[in-house]
Amino acid sequence: MTKQNKADNSTQSFINTVTESNATIDKGYYLRPQIKIPDHVTIIGGGIASACAAYALTKQGVNITLYCKDNEVAQGGSSNAIAALFPLLHQQKDEISDFYQQAFWRAKALYNEIEEQGYSFPHQWCGLLEVSYKESLIKRQIAFEKLKAWPDALIQSINADQASVFANINLPYGGLFMPNAGWVSPQDLVKQLFNAASATKRLTIITNTHISKIRQVKNTTITSNELSPISWCLSTNQGELNANVLVICAGADAIEIEQLKALPLTATRGQVTSMKSTNSISKLSTVICHKGYLTPENNGIHCVGATFQKNDTNLTTNSKDDQYNLTTLAKCLPELSADINWQEQDIVTSKARLRGMSQDHLPLVGAVPNINEHIKTYPHLAKDKNWKYSEAAPCVENLYVLLGLGARGLCSAPLAADILTADLCNLPYPVDHKMLFNLSPNRFIVRDIIKRKINV
Numbered sequence: 526m527t528k529q530n531k532a533d534n535s536t537q538s539f540i541n542t543v544t545e546s547n548a549t550i551d552k553g554y555y556l557r558p559q560i561k562i563p564d565h566v567t568i569i570g571g572g573i574a575s576a577c578a579a580y581a582l583t584k585q586g587v588n589i590t591l592y593c594k595d596n597e598v599a600q601g602g603s604s605n606a607i608a609a610l611f612p613l614l615h616q617q618k619d620e621i622s623d624f625y626q627q628a629f630w631r632a633k634a635l636y637n638e639i640e641e642q643g644y645s646f647p648h649q650w651c652g653l654l655e656v657s658y659k660e661s662l663i664k665r666q667i668a669f670e671k672l673k674a675w676p677d678a679l680i681q682s683i684n685a686d687q688a689s690v691f692a693n694i695n696l697p698y699g700g701l702f703m704p705n706a707g708w709v710s711p712q713d714l715v716k717q718l719f720n721a722a723s724a725t726k727r728l729t730i731i732t733n734t735h736i737s738k739i740r741q742v743k744n745t746t747i748t749s750n751e752l753s754p755i756s757w758c759l760s761t762n763q764g765e766l767n768a769n770v771l772v773i774c775a776g777a778d779a780i781e782i783e784q785l786k787a788l789p790l791t792a793t794r795g796q797v798t799s800m801k802s803t804n805s806i807s808k809l810s811t812v813i814c815h816k817g818y819l820t821p822e823n824n825g826i827h828c829v830g831a832t833f834q835k836n837d838t839n840l841t842t843n844s845k846d847d848q849y850n851l852t853t854l855a856k857c858l859p860e861l862s863a864d865i866n867w868q869e870q871d872i873v874t875s876k877a878r879l880r881g882m883s884q885d886h887l888p889l890v891g892a893v894p895n896i897n898e899h900i901k902t903y904p905h906l907a908k909d910k911n912w913k914y915s916e917a918a919p920c921v922e923n924l925y926v927l928l929g930l931g932a933r934g935l936c937s938a939p940l941a942a943d944i945l946t947a948d949l950c951n952l953p954y955p956v957d958h959k960m961l962f963n964l965s966p967n968r969f970i971v972r973d974i975i976k977r978k979i980n981v
């Protein structure tokens with residue numbers, strides 16, 4: 526395997542660093558299944574994950590049918606009025622930050638690409654400031670300064686005066702500023718990505734179709750030149766539907782699907798509050814992140830968010846959570862909050878949705894692992910994690926996921942969709958083997974065998 530050169534941090538534009546797919550390696554579980562390029566793919570979705578996947582796959586000539594349970598697309602996690610687009614970066618380079626910095630540039634490139642094609646959506650690349658409002662964050666900022674792991678185009682340490690200039694309001698704290706980050710309206714972005722994909726005439730979107738179950742079908746009468754004897758039967762409120770290759774981009778709802786229950790995905794509720802703009806905050810010119818976040822004005826509102834409630838799947842909004850969002854702003858930035866002086870009647874609207882979270886803050890993209898076959902195929906990993914295996918990862922045939930986008934779906938979905946497209950269309954991967962494995966849905970079962978969390 527040629528050693529992969531990671532995306533060049535010194536440049537702002539996305540670089541499609543490519544490896545040979547499935548090169549010879551001694552970690553067989555790194556190997557992704559290769560399938561005959563499908564003519565048609567079925568997607569369950571409607572949010573940013575499926576929009577990026579549909580856009581990337583239709584560009585490769587693949588026909589897509591997408592089923593969405595709602596009466597229109599972008600009604601789930603991707604339906605917020607405003608979302609921040611920024612990478613998750615730690616002070617030191619690590620695997621998580623490495624993924625997010627590459628994903629960030631890829632997301633920017635994709636969103637600019639569709640805008641250049643005439644598919645416009647509200648957004649501003651106005652930068653994002655993580656304010657160092659407490660001692661631990663000041664220490665973190667100092668560590669960023671010392672280590673200088675990232676280029677200034679990605680993140681830079683600034684003082685309170687500089688922060689006040691970038692934000693166009695008085696701030697008592699400095700922080701970490703990401704000059705190329707910003708905000709987008711995810712609902713409009715998702716719709717425009719689907720419009721761009723539909724322009725290829727290869728995308729059919731079918732709404733009001735809730736897939737409650739999927740069942741593998743073994744077709745014994747299939748002819749040799751067809752794709753695969755394995756296909757899928759989808760049980761829906763519209764009757765049974767068929768799919769040859771099925772991709773699940775169902776966000777947090779994916780945890781309901783039986784075949785995915787072994788994947789460590791959870792749902793975390795979030796409520797975000799839209800506040801009426803006032804004279805003292807309308808001039809805000811960058812996204813501010815504290816324990817929560819505050820966005821610049823769009824259509825007369827600012828978004829203040831957001832709650833994080835594990836194991837709560839209630840989509841009804843409540844005033845307690847709006848209060849929490851405003852109180853968090855007041856605790857982290859008391860002077861600014863007092864200056865804005867938002868009252869309950871300034872709440873324009875609030876929204877509660879679910880985030881589909883993975884255990885390790887990275888998305889899951891690729892074929893669904895056959896858990897029992899993994900245990901049978903790689904037993905010696907429990908004794909020696911470096912045991913050399915050439916056997917490729919055993920996966921459920923023709924079943925793929927793009928899930929676990931957590932709280933950064935706007936950043937991670939485009940790169941993850943490129944990886945999915947490389948899986949399905951036999952294209953070179955845009956990331957190296959190590960990163961591919963860190964994103965692969967089988968990483969959890971492999972790690973569990975290595976850590977002897979399961980009996981082999």
Ligand SMILES: Cc1cc2nc3c(=O)[nH]c(=O)nc-3n(C[C@H](O)[C@H](O)[C@H](O)COP(=O)(O)OP(=O)(O)OC[C@H]3O[C@@H](n4cnc5c(N)ncnc54)[C@H](O)[C@@H]3O)c2cc1C
Nearest residue numbers: 571572573574594601602603609736776778795933934935
């Ligand atoms: C309060 C809050 C604030 C957030 N802020 C940010 C932010 O600032 N920046 C950021 O990057 N991210 C943010 N996120 C996270 C981001 O919204 C998600 O990562 C992203 O929307 C996930 O996209 P998705 O396509 O995976 O899922 P979703 O957008 O939830 O889409 C899932 C789709 O699948 C469909 N579906 C599900 N199950 C079925 C089924 N069985 N049959 C048919 N259709 C089905 C749904 O109808 C929906 O259309 C936030 C999330 C929340 C909740």
